[in-house]
Amino acid sequence: MTSVIDLRSDTLTRPTPAMRRAMAEAEVGDDVYGEDPTVRALEERLAALFGKEAALFTPTGSMANVLAVRTLVGPGQEVLCEARAHIARAELGAHAAYTGLTMRTWRDPRGGVDLPVVREMFAPDMGPFFVPTTAISVENTHNFAGGAVTPLAHLQALKEYAGSVGAGVHLDGARIWNAHVATGVPLADWGACADVLAVCLSKGLGAPVGSAVVGTADAVAESRIWRKRMGGGMRQVGILAAAGLHALEHHVDRLADDHAHARLLAEAAGGDPDTVDTNIVVVEREDAAAYVAAAREQGVLIAPVGPTTVRLVTHLDVDRAGAERAAAVLARL
Ligand SMILES: Cc1ncc(COP(=O)(O)O)c(C=O)c1O
Numbered sequence: 298m299t300s301v302i303d304l305r306s307d308t309l310t311r312p313t314p315a316m317r318r319a320m321a322e323a324e325v326g327d328d329v330y331g332e333d334p335t336v337r338a339l340e341e342r343l344a345a346l347f348g349k350e351a352a353l354f355t356p357t358g359s360m361a362n363v364l365a366v367r368t369l370v371g372p373g374q375e376v377l378c379e380a381r382a383h384i385a386r387a388e389l390g391a392h393a394a395y396t397g398l399t400m401r402t403w404r405d406p407r408g409g410v411d412l413p414v415v416r417e418m419f420a421p422d423m424g425p426f427f428v429p430t431t432a433i434s435v436e437n438t439h440n441f442a443g444g445a446v447t448p449l450a451h452l453q454a455l456k457e458y459a460g461s462v463g464a465g466v467h468l469d470g471a472r473i474w475n476a477h478v479a480t481g482v483p484l485a486d487w488g489a490c491a492d493v494l495a496v497c498l499s500k501g502l503g504a505p506v507g508s509a510v511v512g513t514a515d516a517v518a519e520s521r522i523w524r525k526r527m528g529g530g531m532r533q534v535g536i537l538a539a540a541g542l543h544a545l546e547h548h549v550d551r552l553a554d555d556h557a558h559a560r561l562l563a564e565a566a567g568g569d570p571d572t573v574d575t576n577i578v579v580v581e582r583e584d585a586a587a588y589v590a591a592a593r594e595q596g597v598l599i600a601p602v603g604p605t606t607v608r609l610v611t612h613l614d615v616d617r618a619g620a621e622r623a624a625a626v627l628a629r630l
Contacts, residue, residue, distance in 0.1 A: 302623045304562070305600040307472075307555075307576060307612035310503040316543045323539035327532050328354070329525065335535030339542050343496065343509050346545075347488030351517035353510045353524060354538055358471045359388045360529050361495035361508040363395055364520040368493050368512065369432035369465030372397030376467065377418050378434040380404045381441035383469055395527065399428050408439025409447040410455045419462060432465040437487065438472040438479075441602070444559070444577030444610075446476045452490035466490065471497040471508070475575035478552040492516070501552050501576055502544035503613040506537045548613060552576065555611040558620035562609050565624035566599075578609040588630060595626045 303309050312320065326332035336354050343352040355361040362384050370376045376392070378385055380402040384392060392398050403414045419430050435452060438444045452468075459466045468491035470476075477484050488494060493512035498504035510520045524530060531537075552575075559578050560570040568580040582588050582605060589601045602608045611620065 301596045301598060302615060302619045303598045304609040304611065304615065304623060305598050307500045307610045310613045312505050312540055313503070313613070315547070316503070316540050319539045319543040320536045323535040325533035325535035328534045329530040329532060333533065333535040333538070335542065336538040339538040339545075340509065342542065342545060343511050346484045347494060347496075347511045348485035349488055349494075349511045350514040351512065353517045353520045354531075354534065354541075355508045355510060355524060356506060356529055356531065358383075358469075358495055358497040358499070358508040359391060360524065360527065361497070361510050362388060362467075362469055363391045363527075364523050365493040365495045365510045365512065365516070366392055366398070366432065366434060366467050367396040367523065368510075368516040368519055369467055370396065370398045371431070373399075373428065374431045375399045375401055375428040376432045376434050377401050377403065377415060377430055379408050379410075379436065379439070379442075381408060381439070382434060382436050383440055383471065384434055384436075386441065401430075406442070407445040407447070408436060408442030409445070410435055410451045412451070412454055412458060415455065416458065419464065421462065421464070430464065432467055433459055434467040434469065435491075436469040436471075437476050438575050438577070440471070440577065441579075443572065443579035443608075444472065444475065444575035446479055446574040449480065449482050449486060449490070452487070456490045465492045467492070468494045470494045471500050472575065474549050475501055475552050475556070478549065479556055479575050498541040498544050501555060501612060502541075502548045504537070504540040504544045507541045551613070554617070555613075555615075558611040558615060558617065559609070561620055561624050562611065562627065565627040566607070566609060576611045578611075580607050580609070581605055582607055591630050592626060595630075597623045597626045599627075
């Protein structure tokens, strides 16, 4: 029997044998006391990679986003973001529920920054009725915009504008590694476009768990307190941080393979490979539900993400042969 090829998400990967060994051998301590050497090593590594002062390991990307955004936006204040941003659409309203902030959104076909619109929307002090804007959030790559990369120059222009008006910039970099590999732009250059980032080790990088807030020492110290308050202070969690360190060492450059596989699949599924920047393919199909069901029958799992939209995501557990087999199935359908 041939195995199922699961293209529903890049969060579905299982730790490799080498990653499991690194986890088993990790030195650990109580991280709530700041005494887990492997967590500390991971946090230092992440801070250095993004050119920031500090980082904080978190269980999930959603928690990292909530902690990161709240360093810039308080209760009764607002953050501006793109309409399909993960923070706006897919975190169950966590930012409103925990922080008490509101969001206003702009719409960009590729999930990017529409700077003239952002300028128009930005309202830090409009008198006694209006919610003050204190920050702007961007997502790179953009999940629901099909893994699109927002070019560095756009984020640099946004950061410059934000700096000139005293706004903070948050970058949801759950898949910033994919943007880095797709463009060759160093992680530190992406880091310089934001005051605070949330990055994930558990998406394309293939760790089973783990994300981080990356930013100033003050933002990270504040996030450490809020992480504990939210119940996210973990103990001998070096076993998970070890997976993250292993992923940073071994699973970044290989993302180029995922990107190539995604283009192959886009073509097979009737999409345009030239619109595929990274590892996510979004294809419009009138027959989305039937297509997903027919693919499943043939051992290829893909996700419906709208009545006429399907999504395919490549990752560590789909090698070239798997991608070719899935492409053959999708092309036949
Ligand atoms: C862009 C983006 N940000 C944040 C998250 C949240 O990560 P988690 O599922 O670890 O909470 C995701 C999850 O897929 C995501 O795609």
